[in-house]
Amino acid sequence: MDMYGNRSARRSGRGRLRLAVTAVLASTLLLTAACSGSDKASWQGGGDTESTTSSAGPAAPEPTLSTVAVTSPAADAKSVELWSEVKYSSEDPANTDVVVTNAKGTEVKGTLDKDKNVWVPSDSLAWGTKYTVTVTSPAAEGKTNTTSSAFTTMKEPSKxxxxxxxxxxxxxxxxxxxxxxxxxxxxxxxxxxxxxxxxxxxxxxxxxxxxxxxxxxxxxxxxxxxxxxxxxxxxxxxxxxxxxxxxxxxxxxxxxxxxxxREMIMTVSNKTKKMTVKQDGKVIKTIPVSLGKKSTPSSSGTMVVMEKAAHTVFDTTDEDPVNGYKTPIDWAQRITYSGQFIHAAPWSEGKQGNTNVSHGCVNVSEALGEWLFGKTLMGDVITVTGTEEKLKNGNGWTDWNMSWEEYKKGSYLN
Structure with a gap:
């Protein structure tokens, strides 16, 4: 019995040892499988099915390209006007570039407005020429999306x-x-x-x-x-x-x-019969004058020197065959279309400064006429005051014969 019992006890002890080793081994395998991330562990009940979990996390999405397109002029459009704008669409307008090239591949200068998605040429395009528009927008990982479109401008018209x-x-x-x-x-x-x-x-x-x-x-x-x-x-x-x-x-x-x-302003007073000449605000000369007589008065208003001729001939015989005249004139400066001039008039020098005898012109002496001619430029200002007739707007370059407010009314943008 004792022998038998002892033998039984020894067998029982060895059996418990084997169970403990097996349990430790199984535990180790479970731990190893869990740490290894193996996607197959049939003994865990998964069989050959793939594990639904992974330590790598969700896959990164593919980068999305910004979509671009030329919306105007239409692709392959013909007879496009020379100042036509290029319009485009983009999902990333701030980072979109537009390049327009001519038939030789030369880039055309223009201004790109990324807020309005429009490119405007800096100068007119050429007649009857093909142009290519390339629109490019960057995307992630150095990728870009590019589109091109072509159009042809109008031929030079007959009108x-x-x-x-x-x-x-x-x-x-x-x-x-x-x-x-x-x-x-x-x-x-x-x-x-x-x-x-x-x-x-x-x-x-x-x-x-x-x-x-x-x-x-x-x-x-x-x-x-x-x-x-x-x-x-x-x-x-x-x-x-x-x-x-x-x-x-x-x-x-x-x-x-x-x-x-330099600034030069001439002011003529019919009351004093004198011209005051100012250069850059300072009086440089006072000149006696004779203005138009009552039957042919000089115009009161602000005019400018329109043209100059050192020597010319005044001929009014075509307009008035009976009373017209043909007279050589020195140092002539036109101030109206109707034929009023500043000019030398040696025949009226005795009247200059006190009596009006001209046909509407501003008469000065030969010497002072030459001096004044040498000082003036086309566009210098002359203002005449106190005569019987007002200057009619349009009778010469009468741009200064009206107020600024009146002048602006002649614009179609104001």
């Missing part, structure tokens, strides 16, 4: 209007000089505002000014007060390809650089 400037590059003119643009045909009123927008004036130093339509074929520009002495003026007229009539287009663009000289 084109020549636009000219009275003034040219490099001229120096007086402080009252208006800028003058002329058109080869009448511009309908509905197009005049756009014409004004295309004619920009830059003055240095800056001065307030505006355009005024003198007629359907002529428009002037003046500042609020006389130009400051020494002002540099640049004006840019961009009318090539711009509609300026029903079926008519501007022929070309032009630019003008010029300068305002």
């Amino acid at each position: 084109i209007v020549r636009v000219t400037s009275f003034l040219g590059d490099g001229q120096t003119v007086g402080v009252g000089m208006p800028l003058i643009m002329k058109f080869a045909r009448s511009i309908p009123e509905k197009y005049r505002a756009e014409v004004e927008r295309r004619m920009t004036v830059t003055a240095t130093p800056a001065q307030e000014g505006t355009w005024r339509w003198i007629s359907a074929t002529e428009v002037h520009y003046r500042p609020k007060t006389y130009w400051e002495a020494g002002t540099k003026i640049f004006y840019n007229v961009q009318l090539k390809g711009v509609q300026i009539g029903d079926g008519w287009y501007g022929r070309s663009n032009l630019t003008v650089d010029l300068k305002i000289g």
Whole structure:
């Protein structure tokens, strides 16, 4: 019994040892499987099914590209006008770029407004030319989304209007000089505002000014007060390809650089029969004058010197064969279209300073006429006061013969 019992006890002890080892082994396997992240553990009841959990977390989403498109001009559009804007759409407009190239691949200068999603050419495009628009928007991880579209501009039309400037590059003119643009045909009123927008004036130093339509074929520009002495003026007229009539287009663009000289103001009083000449605010000469007699009075108002001729001939015989005259004249300076001048009149020197005997002109002596001629510039100001007749606006460059408020009414932008 004791022997048998002892044997049984030993067997029982070994059995408990094997159970303990097995339990430890199983526990180790479970711990190993849990730490290893194995996706197969059939003894855990998973069989060959994939585990639904992973320590790597959810997969990162694919980067999304910003969508871009050219919305105008339409793809492959023909006969596009030369100043057409390029419009586009983008989901990331702040970081979107637009490049326009011509048929040779040269980039066209323009201004990109990212708030309005529009590109505007800095100058008119060329007639009958193909252009390519490329719109690019960046995306994540260095990727970009790019789209291209092409269009072709209109051919040069048969109905084109020549636009000219009275003034040219490099001229120096007086402080009252208006800028003058002329058109080869009448511009309908509905197009005049756009014409004004295309004619920009830059003055240095800056001065307030505006355009005024003198007629359907002529428009002037003046500042609020006389130009400051020494002002540099640049004006840019961009009318090539711009509609300026029903079926008519501007022929070309032009630019003008010029300068305002010293300030010279001439003031003529009929009461005193004298002209006071001021340069840069200081009186430099007082000149006796004879103005128009009562039957042919001089005009009272503010005018400017329009043209100068050292020697010319006044001939009125075509207008008045009976009472007309033909007379050589020295040191003539035109101030009205109707034929009023400042000029030398040696035949009236005895009357100058006390009696009016002219046909409407401002008569001065031969010597003072030459002196004054040598001092003046086209655009210098002359104001005549106290005569029997008022200056009619339009009889010459009468831009200063009206108030600023009245002058502004002639603009289609004010």
